[in-house]
Amino acid sequence: MAEDYLYVHLETVTNMIVSYGIDMADFVNGFKHVPEHLLLLSPVNPDEMIDPHTGFNVISGREDVLSYLLNRKLKAKKWIDYADTSYLEEVTPQEVAELLYLGHAYTHLSSPFYYKLGNQYVFLESMDHLTKVYYRQLDNFYQVLSNAIVRCFEAHTFDQSFLFRRHRVQYVPLDKATIQVLRPLLIDGTLLNFTEAKRQGVFLEVPLYQLQHRFVVNEATWVPDGDILLGYLSYNRETQHWLVSLQTESKER
Structure with missing residues (x-):
């Protein structure tokens, strides 16, 4: 977990x-x-x-x-x-x-x-x-956050085919522009749910949720309970760029 x-x-x-x-x-x-x-x-x-x-x-x-x-x-x-x-x-x-x-x-x-x-x-x-x-x-925190996000992305396969799994994705640290977009979302508390991580073409993406209640750690699988889907943090495995697409933007992508 x-x-x-x-x-x-x-x-x-x-x-x-x-x-x-x-x-x-x-x-x-x-x-x-x-x-x-x-x-x-x-x-x-x-x-x-x-x-x-x-x-x-x-x-x-x-x-x-x-x-x-x-x-x-x-x-x-x-x-x-x-x-x-x-x-x-x-x-x-x-x-x-x-x-x-x-x-x-x-x-x-x-x-x-x-x-x-x-x-x-x-x-x-x-x-x-x-x-x-x-x-x-x-x-100093934003480098820590980048380290954690990259590690969690590396730990997931994103439902990629065996061919893609053989070629390990090379992740780069989060850039300042991506951090600046994420920062205001963190003020209200943001959850990156890697159980819903998926591949969309060249993008590997993880949903971002704003929680409406205190985050509690337990053995049960987390499910949205009135929580708000803010958008997605995505990584372009071809260009090696990060992207934050908010919900209104992701519908247009």
Whole structure:
């Protein structure tokens, strides 16, 4: 099911993304710079390194950070990055309380970006497989989104004939123009339903739905329940171009 649905809800005030189907590899491969330090917001493990000032577990060094992030055995990862170990000494008790609330309630009390820490992200993964990420620079998210979309397209055959399957489609990252068209759709929450992925001539396309209710992850097959078909995200396998065709446009194509 993880590659059947890709759900993204963008909240522009705090640069927060709620998503399903974007995996950690998509996120890590979107880094411009791998964080040097992580402060873990999950329950404290006494067997791991603990910062004496804040009381949180910490991970330092890019190699150890990547090992933690890409460890599939660890569930519900919750963390905030920080620029330098010495900065932790400047965190106030009030800010420690806010960080505890972030990890417990999966939401912020005040700005999730702390000038003392210089953090670029807050990453909150829940047990229901929904992920909430705050981005200091929202542009960093669009590379992550491109990674996820390309991976999901690669995972589907689009009912292509055996002849076409022998010649693997080469996907390129989403271009800025396509991202700009998708961006306003994400503000209301958009679901890419790969169970309805299909081939239309040279186009490989996936429908885009605006949900009228909270996206819930379960084992049942998702079916539209008053949800709105916005249009399609398509890939031209011959020209290697992406296209977003909204519902009124797709009828004319």
